[in-house]
Amino acid sequence: MFKDITLGQYYPTGSVIHRLDPRTKINFTFAYIILLFVVNNPVGYLIAIGILALVIALSKIPFVYVARGLKPLIFIVVLTFVLNMFMTPGQVLWQWKFLHISRQGLKLSIFMSLRLVLLVTGTSIMTLATSPMDLTDGMEADMSVIPGIKRFAHDLAMMMSIALRFIPTLMEETDKIIKAQKARGADFETGNLIERAKALIPILVPLFVSAFRRADELATAMEARCYRGGAGRTRMYVLSYQKADTIAYVVLAATAAAMILSRFISYPWPFPFN
């Protein structure tokens, strides 16, 4: 049952977004997140929504699938919305006993929840459209230009890719251990929270022991294949920017400029979003 799990739920469609260089996608997403905190007006948000819609459309990933990623977030979004709406002091628009909605509160709650939704959708479209392998490659390339973390870039990326490689293996193993413990009479379904947590120990202990053994053997096997860190290493697939990447960066620059400029325009309409 665990076999089909993929981290970050890669959704391959072979679209132009999928074929972009992973560095482009990571940089774009990173810039997008920062820009979301820069905008403070409806025009800026419209641009943010527009660019995201464009990316989703180009990626050919069904909108429903992307939206599903928001499900676990509904509670937080609603909470953010409600708290901001009722708790922000300011020009009162509506009042009932101790509850009141202010103009500023309405604005803040809409913007905040919108920001959250865009944030999560924006990052999930990146993981949906980039294979985990590409993602680690892109992160390694990105990190190795930042002074300070430069020297850890290869090690971190290698750890991440090994973790990705072993997720299905360890999942399968967990499944096996659960079955083996059940066959020995272990009970994982009844009892209170503490009892259930305790029941996990006979799963976790063998799993950890095996994971350490695997790590040891893998390290030996890697050294037997002449692995000695990132120095002097080449890659089979070298990352290289294509024409589409240039276009993506131009689009990013234009979006960024538009979103930043939107802060400085005075808007003619009065209520409530200025």
Next chain:
Amino acid sequence: MNEQTAYIKHQSPSGEPIIRVENLSYAYPVEDENQEPKQALSDINLTVNPGEFVGIIGHNGSGKSTLSKILNGIIVPDSGDAWIEGMNTKDAEKIWDIRKTAGMVFQNPDNQLVSSVVETDVAFGMENLGVPSDKIKEKVTEVLDMVGMSDYRKARPHQLSGGQKQRIAIAGILAMKPDCIIFDEPTAMLDPNGRGEVMKTILDLNRNHGMTVLHITHYMSELVNADRIVVMDNGKIVAVGTPREIFSKVAMLKKIGLDVPQMTELAYLLRQDGYDLPQDILTIREMVEALCH
């Protein structure tokens, strides 16, 4: 078929054997000082020449895996030396050349695959050696073809069977262009189908690609086609010889806890019951010949 394919023996230009082991001894360190350290290997001598298929067989704890770890420079012997093409495994500067020359395939197919995609896993060794990108791609295609896994180039390791994973591991070693491959019980964790697949690949590499093979196993039947078999027990070499010579010593093999091929054992039992059969029957065909003629 075995009779017709004469063993191709090549001599290396220098005349140096690929693997040379002299008076090798090793004991695993013990934590408790009062405890007597267990001698894992004592006074081992072994030579493997280019193109040979040498099998090492022994029971658990016979020292066969320790020997393979010494040959790969993973552990350093207490006394004696091991040379890979004239390079001493104690020489820390030569360690990467040694590992490149004598590649090693391990027992657990899962714990030696590094990457989530078959082709990048095969490329791993070459990437470590600094081979340029276009050369890597060529070689990956070539070695995947050699192990018959070309269709799985983009597959993920966890979708493959044990035998297939082990063939990918072999491809990953082949990609480093070794002169010799040491197989450390590569079939121990596989089902009979996977074992067959892997043995077929190993034999093919030895016969048709001139690869020198040192195959460590505890399945006698895998060594029927070997040039030489080395029998180990308790850290010592107890017998060396051709498969026929070794398998005919049924009583000795049984004494140290090893199984002999089914037909050899049957012949042994029949002979004990007074039937006049040759000692060196290995296959069903030979048994049929011996019984019906």
